[in-house]
Amino acid sequence: MVGGAQRDFIGRTNEDANIFGTGFLYDPPIDMWTSTAALGYDRFGHAAVRIGSGQVIIMGGFADFGINASTDRMEIYDPAGTTIASSARPSMTEARWRHTATVLDTGKVLTAGGFDDLGSGAVRPLKT
Numbered sequence: 001m002v003g004g005a006q007r008d009f010i011g012r013t014n015e016d017a018n019i020f021g022t023g024f025l026y027d028p029p030i031d032m033w034t035s036t037a038a039l040g041y042d043r044f045g046h047a048a049v050r051i052g053s054g055q056v057i058i059m060g061g062f063a064d065f066g067i068n069a070s071t072d073r074m075e076i077y078d079p080a081g082t083t084i085a086s087s088a089r090p091s092m093t094e095a096r097w098r099h100t101a102t103v104l105d106t107g108k109v110l111t112a113g114g115f116d117d118l119g120s121g122a123v124r125p126l127k128t
């Protein structure tokens with residue numbers, strides 16, 4: 001689990017919300033969570049997908065509860081070194097959150113769907 005948000009939606013303002021960039025690993029055989037590398041950018045509503053090298057790509061998400069708060073940033077988690085690399089990574093073509101990510105047979109990652117900054121969920125053509 002990486003990133004996320006905590007918010008009581010009843011009677012609270014956006015300033016009361018907490019957005020996290022912390023990372024945790026779950027070990028099923030011993031039923032235990034341990035901390036790992038933190039994201040370079042706090043976010044929630046992002047997509048994460050494991051690629052062939054065993055690394056995990058974390059992309060997009062919402063970085064704030066304000067307008068224009070979705071992000072196009074990408075980071076790579078390396079479980080071997082328990083590090084997150086966020087510098088010199090290409091950005092997605094559009095900022096989006098609550099989208100999907102799928103590793104294709106070619107090894108490329110397809111992202112689709114999601115919401116824009118205003119949460120309108122407008123359908124957009126895929127960019128190649």
